[in-house]
Amino acid sequence: MDFNDTPQEAAFRVEARTWLAAHAPAHELQPGVTIPDTEEAARGRAWMRELYEGGWSGLTFSKALGGRGLSGAEAVVFSEEEGRYHLPKGPFTSIGTGMALPVIAKHGNDEQRALYVEPTLKGDLTWCQLFSEPAAGSDLAALRTKAVRTDDGSGDWIVNGQKVWSSWAHLTDWGILVVRTDASVPKHKGLTFFVVDMKTPGIETRPIRQISGASEFNETFLTDVRIPDANRIGAVGEGWACCMTVLMGERLGSGAHRSGVEPLLDYAAKTPAAHGGTMLDDRAVRQQLAEALAEEQGERFFQARLRTMVSKGENPGALAGMVKLAYASRYQKVSGLGMELRGLDAIAPEAGDTFTPDLQYDYIYSTVMRIAGGADEVLRNQIAERVLGMPGEVRMDKDVPFEQLK
Amino acid sequence: MDFDLSDEQKMLAEQARGLLAERTPFDHLRKLIDSGAEWDEPLWRELGEMGFLGANVPEQFGGLGLSELDLGVISQELGRVNASVPFFSSIILAADAIRLAGSEAQKTEWLPKLVSGEVVACFASAEGPGPILGQKVEFSGGALKGTKSPVADAGIAQIAIVQAGASLVLVMLEQAGVERTKLESFDQLRPHYRLDFNAAQAELLPGTGQISTLLDRAAVQAAFEAVGGGEACLQMGRDYVMERQMFGRSLASYQAIKHKLADVAVGIELAKSNAYYGGWAAGASVDDLPGAAAAARLSAIKAFENAARENLQVHGGIGYTFEANCHFYYRRERMLAVILGNRGFWADRLLNAQPGTQGKAA
Numbered sequence: 202m203d204f205n206d207t208p209q210e211a212a213f214r215v216e217a218r219t220w221l222a223a224h225a226p227a228h229e230l231q232p233g234v235t236i237p238d239t240e241e242a243a244r245g246r247a248w249m250r251e252l253y254e255g256g257w258s259g260l261t262f263s264k265a266l267g268g269r270g271l272s273g274a275e276a277v278v279f280s281e282e283e284g285r286y287h288l289p290k291g292p293f294t295s296i297g298t299g300m301a302l303p304v305i306a307k308h309g310n311d312e313q314r315a316l317y318v319e320p321t322l323k324g325d326l327t328w329c330q331l332f333s334e335p336a337a338g339s340d341l342a343a344l345r346t347k348a349v350r351t352d353d354g355s356g357d358w359i360v361n362g363q364k365v366w367s368s369w370a371h372l373t374d375w376g377i378l379v380v381r382t383d384a385s386v387p388k389h390k391g392l393t394f395f396v397v398d399m400k401t402p403g404i405e406t407r408p409i410r411q412i413s414g415a416s417e418f419n420e421t422f423l424t425d426v427r428i429p430d431a432n433r434i435g436a437v438g439e440g441w442a443c444c445m446t447v448l449m450g451e452r453l454g455s456g457a458h459r460s461g462v463e464p465l466l467d468y469a470a471k472t473p474a475a476h477g478g479t480m481l482d483d484r485a486v487r488q489q490l491a492e493a494l495a496e497e498q499g500e501r502f503f504q505a506r507l508r509t510m511v512s513k514g515e516n517p518g519a520l521a522g523m524v525k526l527a528y529a530s531r532y533q534k535v536s537g538l539g540m541e542l543r544g545l546d547a548i549a550p551e552a553g554d555t556f557t558p559d560l561q562y563d564y565i566y567s568t569v570m571r572i573a574g575g576a577d578e579v580l581r582n583q584i585a586e587r588v589l590g591m592p593g594e595v596r597m598d599k600d601v602p603f604e605q606l607k
Numbered sequence: 608m609d610f611d612l613s614d615e616q617k618m619l620a621e622q623a624r625g626l627l628a629e630r631t632p633f634d635h636l637r638k639l640i641d642s643g644a645e646w647d648e649p650l651w652r653e654l655g656e657m658g659f660l661g662a663n664v665p666e667q668f669g670g671l672g673l674s675e676l677d678l679g680v681i682s683q684e685l686g687r688v689n690a691s692v693p694f695f696s697s698i699i700l701a702a703d704a705i706r707l708a709g710s711e712a713q714k715t716e717w718l719p720k721l722v723s724g725e726v727v728a729c730f731a732s733a734e735g736p737g738p739i740l741g742q743k744v745e746f747s748g749g750a751l752k753g754t755k756s757p758v759a760d761a762g763i764a765q766i767a768i769v770q771a772g773a774s775l776v777l778v779m780l781e782q783a784g785v786e787r788t789k790l791e792s793f794d795q796l797r798p799h800y801r802l803d804f805n806a807a808q809a810e811l812l813p814g815t816g817q818i819s820t821l822l823d824r825a826a827v828q829a830a831f832e833a834v835g836g837g838e839a840c841l842q843m844g845r846d847y848v849m850e851r852q853m854f855g856r857s858l859a860s861y862q863a864i865k866h867k868l869a870d871v872a873v874g875i876e877l878a879k880s881n882a883y884y885g886g887w888a889a890g891a892s893v894d895d896l897p898g899a900a901a902a903a904r905l906s907a908i909k910a911f912e913n914a915a916r917e918n919l920q921v922h923g924g925i926g927y928t929f930e931a932n933c934h935f936y937y938r939r940e941r942m943l944a945v946i947l948g949n950r951g952f953w954a955d956r957l958l959n960a961q962p963g964t965q966g967k968a969a
Binding site for chain 2: 492578
C-alpha cells in the first residue's frame with residue numbers, strides 16, 4: 202500500500218501541473234459570479250478545445266480514437282490537478298466524455314467511433330442525455346418513448362415521446378437517446394439506443410423551472426422525429442446494455458466533490474459566538490463537523506481503494522454506489538448545518554454576502570444529488586443485492602410483455 | 608498510488624482468520640464466560656508462537672519487523688472473532704508504550720517477552736468516570752501512589768504501564784505495594800480490575816511526550832478491531848435474515864432489512880478506508896497520523912456501533928438470548944467505544960489536526 206504517487210504518476214503530475222499553469226488561468230471562471238448559460242457552455246467548449254490541443258482530452262481513450270491511451274490512475278492525477286482551478290466544466294461537456302463516448306466506444310461501430318469520438322474530445326460536439334421520462338425514473342426500463350421503423354425502405358426510425366431531466370438539452374449538439382422499439386417483449390428487452398442531432402425537426406426542449414431557481418434541466422418533446430438507422434448504437438434490442446454502460450460511467454463519475462465541511466470549519470473558527478470564543482468552541486458544532494469530516498476523509502480513501510481496484514482490472518460494481526450514497530446525504534446535512542450556523546441571515550442575507558448564497562444553493566441542490574444518478578433507495582437495493590447477496594425486489598413486470606403492463 | 612493491502616498482507620489476514628475461526632468459535636466464547644475464565648490462554652500462546660504478537664515490533668526485539676498495517680490486519684481478525692486475549696492491552700498499548708518511551712534496556716528486557724506472549728502487560732490510564740487525564744496517581748522517587756480503575760486484563764498481567772500525568776511508568780504487579788480488585792466487566796470476555804498502588808516500586812519510561820502518539824497509534828488499531836467486529840456483525844445479520852422466513856418469504860427480501868444492512872455495509876467500508884490510511888500513515892506519513900487516527904477512530908466506532916445494534920435488531924427475540932451470538936459484539940463495541948476516550952475527545956483531536964481551526968471545547 203502506498204498512498205503517494207508512483208514515480209511514473211509523479212512525473213505525470215508535474216507534466217500536468219506545468220501545462221495547466223500555462224493554460225488554465227485564462228479559462229477560469231470568477232468565483233461567485235453567475236454568467237449566462239450560453240456563455241458557460243461556450244467557455245466549456247473552449248476549455249475542451251484547449252485540452253484537446255494540449256493532448257489532455259480523452260486521456261483514457263485509445264490513441265486510435267483520438268485519445269491518449271493512458272491508465273485510469275493518470276486520469277485521476279490529471280483531474281486532481283485540473284480541480285485546483287475553477288474551470289468551466291459541467292454536464293455540457295461531461296455527459297459527452299463520461300457517458301456518450303463510453304457507450305459509443307463499447308457498443309458502436311468503427312464508423313460511429315470515427316464520427317463522434319474525436320469531435321467530442323475537441324469540444325466540437327456536446328451532448329445531452331435523453332433517458333428519464335415522466336413515468337420512468339428509477340424504473341428507467343419502463344420508458345414509453347417509441348421508435349418505429351418507416352416502411353419507405355430507408356431504414357429510418359420515427360420517434361415519438363417525451364424525455365425529462367435532460368441537462369443542457371437546449372444548448373448541446375447531440376443527444377444519447379433510449380427508446381422502445383418492441384413492446385411485445387418484456388420491458389428491458391425491447392429497448393434500442395440511438396444518438397440524435399438535437400437540431401432534427403420535431404425535437405422541442407422546454408426548460409424546467411427548478412426549486413433552485415435555475416433551469417439547467419429540460420423536458421424534451423419528440424414528435425415524429427426521423428432518425429437514420431446509422432445513428433443506432435448497438436443492435437436493435439440492445440438498448441438496456443447500452444444504458445448500463447452509461448450508468449456505470451455516471452456512478453464512477455459521481456461523488457468526487459467535497460461536501461463543504463472545510464469552508465464551514467473555517468467559518469466557524471472565525472465567527473464569534475454569543476458567549477465569547479468562536480462558534481467552533483461549541484461542543485455540538487464540533488461534534489457534527491468532526492463526524493462529517495471523518496466520513497468525508499473515509500470516502501476519499503474509499504475512492505482511492507476503488508481506483509486501485511479499477512487500475513488492477515477489477516470491477517467495483519455496486520461498491521461504487523456507496524460513494525454517492527454517503528456523499529449526497531452528508532452534503533445535505535453539512536449545508537443544512539451551515540445555514541444554522543449562519544443564523545437568520547441564512548434566510549435573507551444582505552446584498553454583497555458571498556457566503557450565504559452558496560450555502561442556500563448547496564442545501565437546495567443536495568436534494569437532487571440524493572435522487573439523480575441512482576436515488577438513495579436504488580443504491581441501497583443495489584448494495585444489498587450485489588454486495589451482500591440479498592434477494593432482489595419483487596418485480597411484477599419482469600416477464601410480462603411491455604404492452605400488457607398497466 | 609496503490610491503495611490496497613499487499614498480497615502478503617492478504618495472506619497474513621487469511622492465515623490469522625483461519626486459525627482464529629478454528630480456535631475460537633462462539634461456543635468456545637460461551638464456555639469461557641460460563642467458567643469465569645480470565646482469558647483464552649491457549650490461544651494467546653499460539654498467537655505468540657505464530658509471531659502475530661510481534662508483527663510490528665523490530666526483529667532485534669523478537670518481533671517480525673512488519674508495519675502498522677500488518678498489525679492492523681491482525682487486529683481486524685481478532686475483532687472479527689471477538690477473541691478473549693489481552694492483545695490490545697499487552698501489545699497495542701503496553702508494548703508500544705515501551706517501544707515509544709522505554710530506554711534501550713527496558714526495550715531489550717520487556718519487548719521480547721511481550722511479543723512471545725510469555726509476559727502479559729496491562730495499560731492503566733483511566734481513573735474512574737470521566738475523561739482520561741492520569742492525574743490521580745503520583746510518581747516520585749521510584750514510588751507510585753494512587754488508584755487506576757478500570758484496567759483491562761490486570762488479573763493475568765505481570766506488569767503494568769501506568770499513565771501518571773504526562774509520564775509513563777512501569778510497575779511489576781507481583782509486589783506488596785500493588786492490590787488488584789476484580790470488577791464486574793460489561794465486556795464479559797475482557798476482565799477489568801481496580802489497581803491500588805501503595806508506594807509501589809515503579810520505574811519511569813524515560814521518553815517524554817509520547818502519550819499522544821501512543822494514543823493515535825492505538826486508535827488506528829482499535830479502528831481495525833472495530834472494523835473486524837463490524838464485518839462479523841454484518842455477516843451474521845445477513846446470514847440470519849437470508850435463512851429466516853417471515854410472512855411467507857425470506858426476511859432478507861424486505862427492503863427495510865436490505866436498506867438497514869446496506870447502510871451498515873457503507874459505514875464499514877468508509878471506516879475501513881480510514882483505518883487503512885491510518886495504518887499507512889502511522890508508518891509512512893507520520894505528520895498525517897493525528898488527523899488520520901482520529902478520523903479512523905470516529906468512523907470505526909460509528910460503523911461498529913451501527914453494525915452491533917442492527918445485527919441484534921434483525922435477529923429479533925433470539926438476539927436477546929445468550930445462545931445467539933449478537934451479544935458478544937454488542938458488549939465489545941461499547942468497550943471499544945470508550946477505551947481510548949470517547950467521541951467528543953476524538954472529535955477534538957480531529958479538528959485540532961486541521962490547519963487553522965484550533966478551538967477548544969466549551
